[in-house]
Amino acid sequence: MTTLIIPVFNAKNIISKKFIETINKYSSFLEQVIVIDDASEDSSASLFDGIKVNVVHNKKNVGFAKSVNIGLSMNKSKYVCILNQDCLIPLDWIKNAESFLDDNKKAAAVSGLILNKQGQVDTAGHMLWNDWVCTERFSGMSGKRIDEPEEVFGLSATATVYRYSALKEAAVANEFFDESFGTYLEDVDLNIRLRHLNWESWIIPGAPAIHQRGSTGVRHILKVRKKGASNYLKIIFKNLSDNERMSASLFCAISFFWGFLKDPLAATFNPGDNAKLNSWREIIQKRRICSEENMAKWICGFRLNPFRRKG
Incomplete structure (x- = not known):
């Protein structure tokens, strides 16, 4: 199975x-x-x-x-x-x-x-x-x-x-x-x-x-942080509705600014394939069922630094 x-x-x-x-x-x-x-x-x-x-x-x-x-x-x-x-x-x-x-x-x-x-x-x-x-x-x-x-x-x-x-x-x-x-x-x-x-x-x-988490070198950590900045922006662009992006924009800006202060090298991200991003956004938003209100129920507050996954 x-x-x-x-x-x-x-x-x-x-x-x-x-x-x-x-x-x-x-x-x-x-x-x-x-x-x-x-x-x-x-x-x-x-x-x-x-x-x-x-x-x-x-x-x-x-x-x-x-x-x-x-x-x-x-x-x-x-x-x-x-x-x-x-x-x-x-x-x-x-x-x-x-x-x-x-x-x-x-x-x-x-x-x-x-x-x-x-x-x-x-x-x-x-x-x-x-x-x-x-x-x-x-x-x-x-x-x-x-x-x-x-x-x-x-x-x-x-x-x-x-x-x-x-x-x-x-x-x-x-x-x-x-x-x-x-x-x-x-x-x-x-x-x-x-x-x-x-x-x-x-x-x-x-x-x-x-x-167990295998050991991670410093160069790899820096690479991951830069990739994290890029992927974070992709998540925002592809998955959020226009209203969600507008309401989240201030929090995103504050979080991103703080993230860059903590991890300056993350500023050198590459947003990637814009054609793919636009295509995915169109498909994702068109078939979305969950309302903005129901999605908002999962938001539990605000924290700084988008490049770290720990609570």
Whole structure:
């Protein structure tokens, strides 16, 4: 009933033995396990040798969003789980999500509590702010539990099970995730498109996943911040109605100004393909169902700096 999609890139020193053991167990009862090797330079895909998985080798590095889209285009299941290469999920994680999706037909995406290596909350879903920045709920908190299902604005693609029909409905030009986003805010963009179509996202009880987070160099962090500035503007342009953009403009300006003060190099962003942006905006706004009033119910306040995802 579920296909597991794992995009990997230069992960030989990131993917743990326990991760491989878990995927091996999952492969025995899932419909498919698809590993997308995004042109790794360290033979990352060899870690899955001897496991019942379908490994796809990208000829060049295309980023997280396009890699996931490649996997989604191969899907034959009712549900799909997207899993980061550095996230450990319990063996009942997907089964619990399947059961919830079976019982809740309006749910498009389901996840559980995700902790970091220190046992603090990494994410428990996304929170939406006045400037249309999304942050991770309860990030950094210790001792947090999820005892009942909780509807949230959206979910991180770190470890989430999606209803495939909802992804198809939210896709634009055969792209589930906007491939121009690469590896930053692509999940937020998808969350908004799902909300536009009145699909729901939920956090459910169960054993937490552990997001180990591989080490990140300074150069990569700066690159991500610049990409984040670009993708943030794309989210605003594509997904907000004229009224929403007008009401959010002051908050966006303040947030962006503060973001540039904190991260000056982020000012050198490239807005990307304007023709694609205009085309996507037209399609997204034309098929939107969710009213501005219902979307506004998810806005929980204002915070500074659009380039940081933490709460």
